[in-house]
Amino acid sequence: MQHDWFISGKYGLFIHFGLYSILGGEYNGKRTDFLSEWIMLSLDIPVKEYEKLTLQFDPVPFNADEICRKAVEWGMKYICFTAKHHDGYAMFRSYADPYNSFDNSKCKRDFVKELADSCRKYGIVFCLYYSQAQDWHHKDGYRAYKDNSNINFRRYLDEKCIPQVKEILSNYGDIGMIWFDTSMGMTHQESQELVDIVRSLQPNCLINGRIGNDLGDYMTTQDNRIPAYPIKKPWEIPATLNSSWAYKHFDNDWLTPENVLQKFLNIVARGGNYLLNIGPKGDGSIPEESVKTLDAIGLWLKNNGESIYGTHAIDTYVYEAPNLRFTHKDYELFVHVLDPHRFSGKEISLQNIANTVKEVSWIGRTDLSSDNMLRVSKTLDGDPYWGLNIPDNLDECMVLTAKIVTEEKDFIQKML
Incomplete structure (x- = not known):
C-alpha cells in the first residue's frame, strides 16, 4: 500500500x-x-x-x-x-x-x-x-x-x-x-x-x-x-x-x-x-x-x-483500566503500565483476555526477568484471567511495557 x-x-x-x-x-x-x-x-x-x-x-x-x-x-x-x-x-x-x-x-x-x-x-x-x-x-x-x-x-x-x-x-x-x-x-x-x-x-x-x-x-x-x-x-x-x-x-x-x-x-x-x-x-x-x-x-x-510502530487499533478492553494502555500487532499484544513503580511487587489483574500465551517479556528492560511475569489462570467463574506481576523495587520509569506473544493473530477477549 x-x-x-x-x-x-x-x-x-x-x-x-x-x-x-x-x-x-x-x-x-x-x-x-x-x-x-x-x-x-x-x-x-x-x-x-x-x-x-x-x-x-x-x-x-x-x-x-x-x-x-x-x-x-x-x-x-x-x-x-x-x-x-x-x-x-x-x-x-x-x-x-x-x-x-x-x-x-x-x-x-x-x-x-x-x-x-x-x-x-x-x-x-x-x-x-x-x-x-x-x-x-x-x-x-x-x-x-x-x-x-x-x-x-x-x-x-x-x-x-x-x-x-x-x-x-x-x-x-x-x-x-x-x-x-x-x-x-x-x-x-x-x-x-x-x-x-x-x-x-x-x-x-x-x-x-x-x-x-x-x-x-x-x-x-x-x-x-x-x-x-x-x-x-x-x-x-x-x-x-x-x-x-x-x-x-x-x-x-x-x-x-x-x-x-x-x-x-x-x-x-x-x-x-x-x-x-x-x-x-x-x-x-x-x-x-x-x-x-x-x-x-x-x-x-x-x-x-x-x-508503537506498525501497531493498529483493537477493541476497547472490556474493563476499566486507567493505568493500562494496549497496543497490538498480529500475534503480539503490548500492555503498557503507566506509573509502574506504584505497582511494584504487585499483580495487575487482566480478566477476560482469551488469547493463548506463547511467550512473554519486558520491552526495553534487559535488567528485568520475565520469569513468572504473567500468571495465566481462570476466575472462580471460569473466565480467562491473566495476572501481570510487576517486579519488586522497580525504578521510577515513565512506562513499563509487557510484550505478550499469542498463538492467535487477533486480540481476543470474552465480551461482557
Whole structure:
C-alpha cells in the first residue's frame, strides 16, 4: 500500500515557523491571548506593518540538517513544515507571489528546499502544510471571524493558491502528504479542484482531512483533541507541546515527558498518529524545553518502539483500566503500565483476555526477568484471567511495557 509509511509510522514532527515567530506572540507591547501564529489577525496588524518583519527575518540558527537529524533521534518518521500559513508569507521561493522568504527577506532562503533535501538525506518522509483558504496578505483570501462577503475567492485561488500548490508539488521531489487547514467557505468543487491537482502532480501524496468537504484521505482531529475510543481507519492528531503552535515567548505551559508519553499511548492505542509540534524562535533556534521533552520520548522509543510502530487499533478492553494502555500487532499484544513503580511487587489483574500465551517479556528492560511475569489462570467463574506481576523495587520509569506473544493473530477477549 502506498501509504504504509503513514499507517505504520505513528509519529511525526510538525514545524510552525514564519514571520510570526519573530514577534513571539507580542506586538508593540501587546500580548496576544490567542495562538502566536495568528497574531496578525488577532491584534489587527496592518499588512504594511506586518510586511516590515521581512526586513529583519534572518534566522541563521535554523538548521534543516540538524532538525532532521534530531527528528530521527526523536523517533519521528515524517516532518510537516508550514510552507505558507494564514499570514500569506511563503517559506519557499515562489514565482507565483513575491511575498516569500527567498525574494522578500533579509535571509534570501528557501526553507522548504532545505528541509526537503535534509529529509531525503535522513530517510524521513517530507510533508508540507499549506493554508489553502485563509490568506491575510492577499485581499481575496479568507479571514477567520471577519466579514468575507465581499472577497473574490476565485481570484485568490487562481492568482496565488493554485499556482503555489503546484509549485510545492513540482519543485521539491516527493511530498508524502500535503496538510491543508481551515477550509472556511470553500465549496466542494473548489476543494475537489485542489485534490485533482495533488493527484495529477503527486499521485502518492496523502491529503489530510482539512482539505474540506470530506475529501481527505484520512481523518484529522481537532487540535490537541484525542478521540475517546478506537478508530479503525487512518487518523491523526495535530498537537502542541505548550499552548501555541508558533513560538510564544511568554508561553511556559509546557507538557512534561510523562504527559506527552501518556498522550502518545492514548493516541496509538486508539489507532492514530501523533503529529507533535515545535515552534522555532524568531532566530530559528528550537526552544530548549521542546528539545528536552522530545529527547526523553526519543529515548523511550529507542527501547520500546516495537510496541508503537506498525501497531493498529483493537477493541476497547472490556474493563476499566486507567493505568493500562494496549497496543497490538498480529500475534503480539503490548500492555503498557503507566506509573509502574506504584505497582511494584504487585499483580495487575487482566480478566477476560482469551488469547493463548506463547511467550512473554519486558520491552526495553534487559535488567528485568520475565520469569513468572504473567500468571495465566481462570476466575472462580471460569473466565480467562491473566495476572501481570510487576517486579519488586522497580525504578521510577515513565512506562513499563509487557510484550505478550499469542498463538492467535487477533486480540481476543470474552465480551461482557
